[in-house]
Amino acid sequence: MTIYDIAKEAGVSGSTVSRVINGRPGISESTRRRVEEVLRKYDYSPDEAARGLVSRNSGMIGILVSDIRNLHYTEGAYIIEKKLLEAGFCSIIFNTGEEPGEKASYIKLLASRRVKGVVLIGSSFCTDEVSDAISVHLPDSPVVIANGRMDLPNAYSVVADEESGVRDCVRHLSSLGRSRIVYLDGRDTPSNAAKRRGYLIGMEEACLDPRIVPTDGSYGGGLEAMSAMLKSDRIDGVIGAVDLIAAGAERAISDHGLSIPSDISIIGIDNSPFAEICNPRLTSLDTRLFELSTSCADVLLSVLSGGSPERVASIPPALVVRET
Amino acid sequence: MTIYDIAKEAGVSGSTVSRVINGRPGISESTRRRVEEVLRKYDYSPDEAARGLVSRNSGMIGILVSDIRNLHYTEGAYIIEKKLLEAGFCSIIFNTGEEPGEKASYIKLLASRRVKGVVLIGSSFCTDEVSDAISVHLPDSPVVIANGRMDLPNAYSVVADEESGVRDCVRHLSSLGRSRIVYLDGRDTPSNAAKRRGYLIGMEEACLDPRIVPTDGSYGGGLEAMSAMLKSDRIDGVIGAVDLIAAGAERAISDHGLSIPSDISIIGIDNSPFAEICNPRLTSLDTRLFELSTSCADVLLSVLSGGSPERVASIPPALVVRET
DNA sequence: GTCTGCATTGCAATCGATTTCTCCTTATGC
DNA sequence: GCATAAGGAGAAATCGATTGCAATGCAGAC
Numbered sequence: 001m002t003i004y005d006i007a008k009e010a011g012v013s014g015s016t017v018s019r020v021i022n023g024r025p026g027i028s029e030s031t032r033r034r035v036e037e038v039l040r041k042y043d044y045s046p047d048e049a050a051r052g053l054v055s056r057n058s059g060m061i062g063i064l065v066s067d068i069r070n071l072h073y074t075e076g077a078y079i080i081e082k083k084l085l086e087a088g089f090c091s092i093i094f095n096t097g098e099e100p101g102e103k104a105s106y107i108k109l110l111a112s113r114r115v116k117g118v119v120l121i122g123s124s125f126c127t128d129e130v131s132d133a134i135s136v137h138l139p140d141s142p143v144v145i146a147n148g149r150m151d152l153p154n155a156y157s158v159v160a161d162e163e164s165g166v167r168d169c170v171r172h173l174s175s176l177g178r179s180r181i182v183y184l185d186g187r188d189t190p191s192n193a194a195k196r197r198g199y200l201i202g203m204e205e206a207c208l209d210p211r212i213v214p215t216d217g218s219y220g221g222g223l224e225a226m227s228a229m230l231k232s233d234r235i236d237g238v239i240g241a242v243d244l245i246a247a248g249a250e251r252a253i254s255d256h257g258l259s260i261p262s263d264i265s266i267i268g269i270d271n272s273p274f275a276e277i278c279n280p281r282l283t284s285l286d287t288r289l290f291e292l293s294t295s296c297a298d299v300l301l302s303v304l305s306g307g308s309p310e311r312v313a314s315i316p317p318a319l320v321v322r323e324t
Numbered sequence: 325m326t327i328y329d330i331a332k333e334a335g336v337s338g339s340t341v342s343r344v345i346n347g348r349p350g351i352s353e354s355t356r357r358r359v360e361e362v363l364r365k366y367d368y369s370p371d372e373a374a375r376g377l378v379s380r381n382s383g384m385i386g387i388l389v390s391d392i393r394n395l396h397y398t399e400g401a402y403i404i405e406k407k408l409l410e411a412g413f414c415s416i417i418f419n420t421g422e423e424p425g426e427k428a429s430y431i432k433l434l435a436s437r438r439v440k441g442v443v444l445i446g447s448s449f450c451t452d453e454v455s456d457a458i459s460v461h462l463p464d465s466p467v468v469i470a471n472g473r474m475d476l477p478n479a480y481s482v483v484a485d486e487e488s489g490v491r492d493c494v495r496h497l498s499s500l501g502r503s504r505i506v507y508l509d510g511r512d513t514p515s516n517a518a519k520r521r522g523y524l525i526g527m528e529e530a531c532l533d534p535r536i537v538p539t540d541g542s543y544g545g546g547l548e549a550m551s552a553m554l555k556s557d558r559i560d561g562v563i564g565a566v567d568l569i570a571a572g573a574e575r576a577i578s579d580h581g582l583s584i585p586s587d588i589s590i591i592g593i594d595n596s597p598f599a600e601i602c603n604p605r606l607t608s609l610d611t612r613l614f615e616l617s618t619s620c621a622d623v624l625l626s627v628l629s630g631g632s633p634e635r636v637a638s639i640p641p642a643l644v645v646r647e648t
Numbered sequence: 649g650t651c652t653g654c655a656t657t658g659c660a661a662t663c664g665a666t667t668t669c670t671c672c673t674t675a676t677g678c
Numbered sequence: 679g680c681a682t683a684a685g686g687a688g689a690a691a692t693c694g695a696t697t698g699c700a701a702t703g704c705a706g707a708c
Binding site for chain 3: 003004014019021022046047050052053055
Binding site: 336337338339340343350351352355374376377378379380 | 655656657658659660662663664665
């Protein structure tokens with residue numbers, strides 16, 4: 001079923017059908033109605049490949065996600081996808097994995113699909129490989145990075161201000177009289193580096209000794225690191241780089257027979273669904289995933305419709321105080 | 325940059341370049357090398373729209389997910405996407421929302437993109453609207469439904485045997501001496517209907533009085549429903565249609581001052597990450613999301629490569645006993 | 649020396665939709 | 679009643695890659 005089949009049945013030419021489909025002017029009301037009739041009859045929809053070929057774009061947006069185990073990223077991807085779809089753009093979503101070389105190859109893949117724009121979710125895309133691949137294969141398409149920065153003429157960033165967010169967490173704990181505040185770090189990403197900086201600044205401001213403990217970023221990792229610490233050290237405050245780590249720590253603390261929050265306060269980061277389910281409910285720094293994701297989509301749509309939004313938008317996080 | 329640009333630079337015709345790119349035979353080793361050189365020089369990748377136009381397919385697979393709030397679905401989607409990508413297929417993932425009419429329109433969208441196959445995630449796609457849309461717009465492409473059934477010549481199903489899974493949950497509770505076992509239902513889907521059947525069968529077998537309480541399928545819903553029940557009724561076992569409901573119930577019980585599992589046992593369904601984080605850790609029926617999703621991808625790939633897998637594959641769930 | 653045959657390579661049509669340019673019809677003004 | 683303008687519709691080129699078929703060249707056979 002092509003426009004010519006439609007054309008034949010309606011007794012017109014292909015060009016006319018095309019014009020009707022695309023709402024182009026210069027068609028008489030009667031022909032338009034006749035063609036629309038046939039269009040409806042077959043519930044026709046045009047071949048997007050052919051369309052893309054002549055219009056030189058696919059009407060698609062590429063979304064790259066590095067780590068699917070991170071609920072945070074996938075949720076962001078879906079929010080963005082939904083928003084773009086409402087605006088009439090299809091999205092291709094790819095899991096790129098963590099390897100920088102791999103990530104760059106996905107840029108090429110998107111380029112060959114003639115995407116109109118790209119959204120990169122997570123700071124782990126901010127590498128030279130990815131940046132180079134973009135300037136080679138997609139020098140003219142807008143690229144929006146969620147929670148990361150890239151120095152490219154066609155790149156835009158929307159970031160959560162994690163540094164000051166975590167600093168505020170330290171202030172909060174300190175105002176609660178906590179002084180031995182440990183930071184449970186996650187995997188090595190620019191985002192986690194910003195959080196670490198915020199922690200160090202906060203501790204410095206409060207004239208406290210900082211202590212950063214590495215973990216693998218998982219629930220188990222948080223549990224393990226916390227258990228080890230509780231054996232020897234006195235601690236009264238914990239900040240986890242993500243909620244999952246904090247949840248693991250919470251569990252370790254309650255297994256150790258200490259009480260939360262009277263003995264130890266805990267704060268997680270991201271305000272994920274996990275925070276609500278922990279027992280006691282986890283206090284968490286909300287990095288405003290919804291606003292951030294929505295804003296990414298808005299920035300992209302703005303560029304695509306000829307606007308020129310800010311190169312870097314910053315979303316302030318907010319501490320959600322619960323029971324820990 | 326087109327194959328003709330490459331061709332000019334290599335001093336050959338476009339056809340030759342095309343043949344080299346696609347590894348077609350009948351090209352001398354020397355020309356092939358020369359063309360490959362230029363290809364590499366520009367890191368060229370062909371326009372997929374043009375390719376799709378002549379080959380009459382896009383090399384893409386459509387994945388439809390109804391509810392993005394359900395972590396279970398999105399995780400399945402990602403597992404499938406990854407597996408398909410490894411096999412060389414790109415995926416377009418769409419959130420369809422719950423409305424049947426909307427869902428059907430996405431089928432049309434996929435058809436216009438000339439997808440090679442479709443994966444529908446969740447039983448909520450098993451409606452007449454969707455089924456009709458498939459037989460009109462995609463009568464020849466394989467369609468795989470994860471955890472649902474559809475009666476169509478080109479449809480394949482991979483389902484978790486939730487009915488017997490939930491029946492086994494009842495048996496488990498009953499073997500623990502529980503007799504007042506409540507089932508907290510979720511939203512109205514074929515999948516939840518199967519779970520309900522399993523519960524009823526299990527209760528019948530154990531000669532116990534069934535009691536099904538509706539909820540909205542959320543953590544809050546489970547909490548609310550359970551709180552209400554605890555005010556008046558004596559209960560010693562709970563099964564939640566999904567982990568989130570069970571987690572809410574768990575919280576309600578501990579808020580009510582009862583102890584788990586000595587006073588009341590709880591079982592969730594899906595064995596999601598939430599189960600591990602609950603305190604105490606939630607016993608849950610693992611519906612084997614990973615195996616199910618992988619199997620969906622396998623079935624699709626099998627059909628696409630000319631195989632004819634079973635129309636319906638069933639994955640037996642497994643009870644993961646934790647602390648509740 | 650011509651002819652057959654195979655290996656390479658190029659030409660041109662094709663996929664389906666868009667768009668420019670041209671032609672034709674009809675209405676309007678004189 | 680005729681000229682002209684304007685609006686409606688079609689013919690054909692185009693997007694970039696693929697592919698059947700034709701053409702070329704070269705080697706070996708007679």
